[in-house]
Amino acid sequence: MGDVLFFVDAIVIAVLAASGPSSEALTTGAEKAVEEINAAGGIDGLRLDLVTLAVPGPWRDGADLTARLVFDNRVVGLIGPTDGELAHVAAQIATRKRIPVITLSPEESLTRAMVPWVFRGVPDDGTQARELLQWSFADPRGKSAMLAVPAGRSGRERAAALSKVCGELGVRVTETLIGDRRSEPSIAAADVLLLWLDPGPAVELLLELGRHGTPRRVLGSTRLDDAVFVDAVPDWATGLALPLLRGPESSTAVAPGLARALGYDGVRLMAGAMRRQGPEPEAMRAGLATGQLAGRSGTFSFDPRGNRLGSIEVGVVRNGRLHRVRPAAPQSANPVLTR
Numbered sequence: 001m002g003d004v005l006f007f008v009d010a011i012v013i014a015v016l017a018a019s020g021p022s023s024e025a026l027t028t029g030a031e032k033a034v035e036e037i038n039a040a041g042g043i044d045g046l047r048l049d050l051v052t053l054a055v056p057g058p059w060r061d062g063a064d065l066t067a068r069l070v071f072d073n074r075v076v077g078l079i080g081p082t083d084g085e086l087a088h089v090a091a092q093i094a095t096r097k098r099i100p101v102i103t104l105s106p107e108e109s110l111t112r113a114m115v116p117w118v119f120r121g122v123p124d125d126g127t128q129a130r131e132l133l134q135w136s137f138a139d140p141r142g143k144s145a146m147l148a149v150p151a152g153r154s155g156r157e158r159a160a161a162l163s164k165v166c167g168e169l170g171v172r173v174t175e176t177l178i179g180d181r182r183s184e185p186s187i188a189a190a191d192v193l194l195l196w197l198d199p200g201p202a203v204e205l206l207l208e209l210g211r212h213g214t215p216r217r218v219l220g221s222t223r224l225d226d227a228v229f230v231d232a233v234p235d236w237a238t239g240l241a242l243p244l245l246r247g248p249e250s251s252t253a254v255a256p257g258l259a260r261a262l263g264y265d266g267v268r269l270m271a272g273a274m275r276r277q278g279p280e281p282e283a284m285r286a287g288l289a290t291g292q293l294a295g296r297s298g299t300f301s302f303d304p305r306g307n308r309l310g311s312i313e314v315g316v317v318r319n320g321r322l323h324r325v326r327p328a329a330p331q332s333a334n335p336v337l338t339r
Contacts (some may be wrong), residue, residue: 010047011279013270014075016090018083022259023054026080030261043274066093076281080104084154091118099281100264100288108161111305119288119306121262122222125161128243131312132219133169141170146190148197151179160197167240193221199229224259231320244276244315244324245297254322265295
C-alpha cells in the first residue's frame with residue numbers, strides 16, 4: 001500500500017535531469033508552467049510547488065539523490081529525465097514510491113514491462129527511426145544505413161532498436177559506429193546515417209565526416225533537438241532531419257527548444273490529471289492514462305504501455321534553425337529550404 005499524503009497548502013512535483021544545457025531548459029519550461037498554474041489559482045486551491053535536481057552521475061549519485069528528493073519532499077510525481085540511464089533510475093524509484101513519472105527518454109525498455117506508473121513523453125527510438133526512414137525514402141527497401149550510437153548500455157539499446165526497424169523496412173545496416181570508433185570508407189557509401197548520439201558527440205562526428213566522406217543524408221533522434229547542436233550542424237549536413245515534437249507555429253522556422261517544451265508540457269499533463277481525478281498519486285496516474293493534452297510539444301495521449309501516441313512531424317536543419325516540413329510524400333533527397 002502506498003504512502004498516505006497529506007496536502008497542507010501545496011502539491012509537490014519534481015523535475016529530474018542530467019546536468020547540462022538541456023537540464024536548464026527542462027527546468028525553465030517546468031517553472032513557467034507552474035507559475036501560470038499558480039497564477040490561475042493552483043490545483044483546486046492548492047499551490048503547486050516544483051523541486052528540481054540535476055545529477056552528474058546516474059548510477060552512483062543519481063539513485064541516492066533522486067530517492068532523497070522524492071521521499072524527503074512529499075513528491076507526488078516526477079518529470080524527466082532525457083538521459084536513458086537516469087530515466088531507469090527515476091522509473092525504479094517512482095515504482096517503489098508508487099507515484100507517476102513522465103520520462104523524457106526514448107529508450108524502448110522503459111515501457112516494455114508495462115509498469116503502470118511510467119509514461120513516456122517522447123516516441124521511442126524505433127518509432128522515431130521508422131517515421132524518419134519512411135519520410136526520407138519513397139521505398140526504404142534495399143537502402144543501406146550506418147548507425148552511430150554511444151558506447152555502453154544506452155548505445156546497445158539504441159543500436160538494437162535501430163537494427164530491428166531497419167530489418168523490418170528492408171534497410172541493410174552496413175556498420176555500427178560505437179562511441180569514438182570510426183570507419184570512413186563505408187560511411188561515404190551508406191545511403192543514410194542514423195545519428196543516434198547525444199548532441200556533443202554528434203557534432204564531433206559530423207565535423208569529422210566533413211573531412212573525409214559523407215553519407216547521402218543524415219537522420220537523427222529527438223535527442224538532437226537542442227540549440228547547441230542545431231546551431232553547430234556543418235554546412236554539408238544541411239537538410240539533416242529530426243522528429244519535430246512541437247506545436248503549430250506561425251512560421252515554418254522553429255527555434256530549438258524541445259527540452260523546454262517537454263518540461264512545460266510535463267507539468268501541464270500532471271496538473272490536468274490532478275484536476276480530472278485528484279492530486280493523490282493513484283488518481284493522477286489514472287488521469288494520465290486516460291487524458292489528452294494539446295501541448296507545446298504536440299498532442300499527448302498514451303497507449304496501455306505508457307508510450308506516447310500521435311504522429312511525428314519532421315524538422316530539417318538549416319542556418320541554425322529547425323524548419324517544419326509537411327511533405328505530401330516521402331522525399332527522394334534531403335530538402336534545401338529557404339526562409
